[in-house]
Amino acid sequence: MKSKISTFFLVCFSTILLYSFSDCGILVDHEDVCANDLKNYDDCFTILLVADPACGQGTGTCLPAYVQLAKTICGSRMKTKGCRAHRD
DSSP, X not given: OHHHHHHXXXXXXXXXXXXXXXXXXXXXXHHHHTXXXXXXXXXXXXXXXXHSHHHHTTOXXXXXXXXXXXXXXXXXXXXXGGGGGGTO
């Protein structure tokens, strides 16, 4: 009986440990997990910069505060929080 409980505990612990490592990108490349979020972020960021006349027209007067605002807006739209570190 004690052996079955130990085996069950070991299997549960291993499963939880394996899942936590895969979620952190140790076993699975985080870029693969975040691919859709990163693509949406890049599209959002590009659209916001092009939409601003100072940034999109190539005049070189794009303010750093506007770039940070665009990063914040697009970052908040990402579904997986761990993916934000790739673009912040």
